[in-house]
Amino acid sequence: MKIELLIFLLAGGGLVAGFAVGYLLRRQIEKTRVSSARRDAEQIIEEGRKEAEAIRKEAVLQAKDTVLQAKAEWEKEARELRRELQGQERRLQQREENLDRKMAQLDARGEELEARDRELQKARQQLEAMHKELEEKLEEQARLLEQVSGMSAEEAKQELMRNMESEARHDAAKRIKQIEDEARETADKKAKEILALAIQRYAGDFVAEKTVSVVPLPSDEMKGRIIGREGRNIRAIEAATGIDLIIDDTPEAVIISGFNPVRREVARLSLEKLIQDGRIHPARIEEVVKKAEEEVDQAIREAGEQATFDVGVHGIHPEIVKLLGRLKYRTSYGQNVLQHSVEVAFLCGIMAAELGLNVKQAKRAGLLHDIGKAVDHEIEGSHAVIGADLARKYGESPKIVHALAAHHEDEKPATPLAVLVQAADALSGARPGARREMLETYVKRLEDLERIGTSFPGCSSCYAIQAGREIRVMVASDEVSDAQSVVLAKEIAKKIEDEMTYPGQIKVNVIRETRAVEYAK
Template identity: 65%
Template sequence: MEYTVVLSSITVVLLGLGVVIFLVLKKKMIQENLKIEEEQTRLIGEAKAKAATLLKEAKLEAKSRLLEMKSDFDSETEETRFELKKEERRLSKKSEKLDNHEDQLSKREQNVQRKEVEIQKKLDSATKKENQYDIMLEEIKKELEKVSGLTLEEAKELLLKAMQEEARHEGAKLIKKITSEAKENADKEAKKIIATSIQRYAGDYVAERTVSVVHLPGDEMKGRIIGREGRNIRALEAATGIDLIIDDTPEAVILSGFNPVRREVARLSLEKLISDGRIHPARIEDVVERATEEVDMAIKEAGEQAAFDLGVHGIDPELIKVLGKLKFRTSYAQNVLQHSVEVAFLSGAIAAELGLDIKLAKRMGLLHDIGKAVDHEVDGAHAIIGAKLAKKYGEIEGVVNAIAAHHEDKMPESVYDYIVQAADALSGARPGARKESLENYIKRLEDLENIANSFDGVVNTYAIQAGREIRVIAESEKITDESAVLLSRDIAAQIEENLTFPGQVKVVVIRETRAVEYTKK
């Protein structure tokens, strides 16, 4: 019982204590809320005050900005008004000028209309007169046709023909006069130089060969050259670089190759093997080696002999060897070394006639085709190849230029370049220098004569100097001295157009008057 009462008392105390605590906490919370509300009220008040201040400042700034913009606008407006007034005054003046121009144009238009009327009247009058003149002209033409017995077209053709003949006659006289004046001195000197150079040299020529033929003592030798299973011929071809052609040609073997030096080595080697009789691969290599040495020696001697004969000294030994290779090179059936010596001689002769350096001209002529010695090994024109070789071995710039310019792969720069060109043309173009078949030769002469005979007034034509010159016999009644000049030019132009020929063809027109009388007994 007492225990229960104690518990009840404790419970009451605890409840009282809890109520007190609750009330204390509630009071504290109420105080805190009041503080918060006061703080919120204070902050709101400060915010409202700050916002009011900012609004006032913004309004003041906006008013200030508005005043400033208004001031700027008034200033710009004032300037615009001034410019507009100025433009208005200018347009007003222009309008006044336009009005004045319009008045003037109106007056001019009236004058033009008045003149148009006057011109139209004159035009109508002129048209009537023109019609009258046309009628009168037709009547006159008919009368003239009756009197002359010619139609209008026939009369025109006759008049044009007469005018054409007169123009050709006058043109021929003028051409003859100019040509005569230009060649009065130059022609004599050129003929003298060329004639002197040509008469001082006459060279042999050889047929151009792309193959070599080795004759055999008998056809049984062909089998020995071929060897067992072809080992001998393969060894010989491998050692020399030349193809051996063994066909049905009796007692002969053909050596074919583009390199003339190798072809010569092969020819000598094969001849030695045939004469010795021992033909097998080891022997072939030994014989080819010795033949190569012999050919190299022959090449060197040929180059040295050519330079010695011409008196050209100081050429690099390696360039001498390259020069000697031309002994086995042919071009258009001419031996190139022989051609080079001939060109050197002609160049020296021409230089002597002109009072120039003879030795320098000979040096240029001797080396002008040096590129042909290696043109089968190096790509490019032989003139450019030769110029590079000469420069490589220390030749002077003048010699290099002469070599490069002798076929105009490079423009000539000195008189020596032209001398070498002329000498090269003379050597290649002289009669017999370059071989051609008899049929082609006769055909070319016939074509030359036929072209000249096709012209009106030509009695006969003769091709002479191996086709380098044609002499045209003209009728003296049809061809005058002046028209003979035109005839020679026309024939030359026709030959250039229709024929292909080396060098030049000289066209000589001969016109003569013969008076014949017989004596009486």
Template identity: 60%
Template structure:
């Protein structure tokens, strides 16, 4: 048997051939798989490159957008800064213009003052010359009278003195009238300009928040609920508030009576809340009164803070702010005292500005001038003195303290600020509609004015007009001369100042009428 025909050899060769084919196939499969992996790797890399490029573009766009927004914001801020600088430049230009006007006004006033001094000097020289002339005339008259009449020097002196006294009184009355007219014209012109400007710049509406002493009820049955069983509810309300509750025949209303306006307001608000709630018993009453008291204290403080803010008074002590807020519930002749204080503050500021004084200090003094009225029902004394002591206690400046104490002449005025506060207080209290008076006291004042005028000799008729602010007096022309009419107006004005108390001022006008009558036949 040959070797080629041996079966084992064929099997061995077949296995070798199969192994070779398997190796080749496996190698080919591995190479193909590697080629696929490389292709996928290249594709992943290309995709990553594309995505990176996209992210880069997006990042560049986003950064450009942020840069643009920052640029816009900076441009906006720069524009706002430029506008603010322009506003400041305009304000500075305006202030420079105002300073220039004030300087021109000051120079004009200085020139006027110099001219007035020169006129006064001329008048003094003229008066001295006239006095010398009068002395010469007197000497000559004495000599002639003694020579002609043959009387003694003492008798002649007495006759001359009587004659010269009469002439001097007439001459003095004439000169007094002329000087007073000149002074009045100049003073009236300046005063009217200042007051007219003050009134025109503060021509605000006036609304007085009056404290209400009557509480309306939904029905008369509510009176019984307010009284409570055996009066325990009404006693609880009176004990908690310190206010007397008067329940009478007035339909659907109860009356609150008490001197303390803040307590009266607490009682009014608490009673309204109890009526609206419907639960009226001692425990609930005490709870509501405490709640209303706390709320009203906040309201009072806010009212005081608002008043100081409106006026521009900074650094006012908290206790003074609270007292200012209490003035919201205080009235004087029907005028709300807080509104009155604000008016006085604004008027003081306007007049101080015209006079070149410290406007802030004038406003502060005007705002605090009636601060004593917040506690005048608790402390003895004039409200001006009480307010002065309170302002000094809480650290106000000495000028403001003195102005508060002097605004009703409890102490004599010492500075222009004192007079400004007095004037502004009179303006606010005396303007039409500001205050109310009882009819009896109003009529009594008119009668007293006319009686003072009629008590003077030579008065024919007298009329108190313009709500008692103008007294017109008609005199007999045969008994009263023009010069005597001037002296009569001064005497009556002084008598009115001494005997009567009144707000503002009263003008006294004496009218002397001369008639010439003839008949044509």
């Protein structure tokens, strides 16, 4: 028991000692931990202090940088503002200088106007004095005239009125007699025309064929478009071509009437192009007419070249070839002049071969003998003399020139070639069916009308329409005023009455047109 108790005590004392040792160890460990924690805390505090100091320094540096950047931007804005203010100051100074110059100019202009005003006042006073002096002289002259004539002004006026009344009565009597004579002449001529028409029905068809062309239309609706609003399109076509358009009840057709076949062909081509294109207005009409004229000119050149090729004549000047081509649209007593010239060339060649003369030279003279007719409506003189002058101008030989001048006895024939051309020309014109007198007389009358219309100053062009019952005279607006155009119409009508013989009456229509043209760019 004692041993067990001793063992128990020993065991209990060991346990207590163990507890004590353990307690001491824990205390020591805790102290060590507290000391370590304190050192860690002090280190953390020190690091935090250092970090805070670094942050504070960095913040101070950033603030300084921000202040410097703001200062630099402000200085930059201040410099730009100063430059802008300086620029505005310079501009204001320039404006002030310009205003000063303008004020000086205005002052000088004002002084100049004042000087001119003084001059005008002085001139007005002089004119008034001259006017007063003129009135005094006129009164003095009237008194002298009254003394010389033995009549007062009122008596002279009455005498003048009596003379004018007598002259008017005389003119009225002459006009009545003229109307009676015209009525008898017209009745006699109409009877002859009826007899001629009954005897020879072909003459009417021939004239219609040579003076009228018919243009087919796709529909009758196209007639309204050709006429245009208030007739402006048809007036533009007639003014540009000089041809009369007849739009009647003929279904799907427009009739082109005119004695000049070149103009009629231009009008026909232009109208066909306008109908095909569909755009019909005055500006387009002028453009299409111009293109049609170019096409007709090309056809004229080709016709002249074809004639020279058919006859076998080469080396002819291009201008003469062009004149030959124009003869395609010229008639003489109803006979086509180009066909007549080719026919004369062949007849000359045949007769020259029979006589042993130069065949090529004879053909050349025969082909060129009527080239004067291409321009005889533009140049005064007979077509034979005009043709000879043209042949001489473009380098033809003297024999050819003489043959052309002598084929209508304007010169006496001095060579066999001239006699050959005379004979061939007579043969071609005298063969049955070659010529019609009525058409040539009709065309000549219309050509004379146009010649008279363009013979006055300021008249740019003249067109005879309505079968010669009306002429339209285009005048330059910068040369002829509205009042002058009325006087011009009377003068043209008076000249027609004095120089021409014609049935019925002829309407003279003077047209003055002003155009303003500008381009939008």
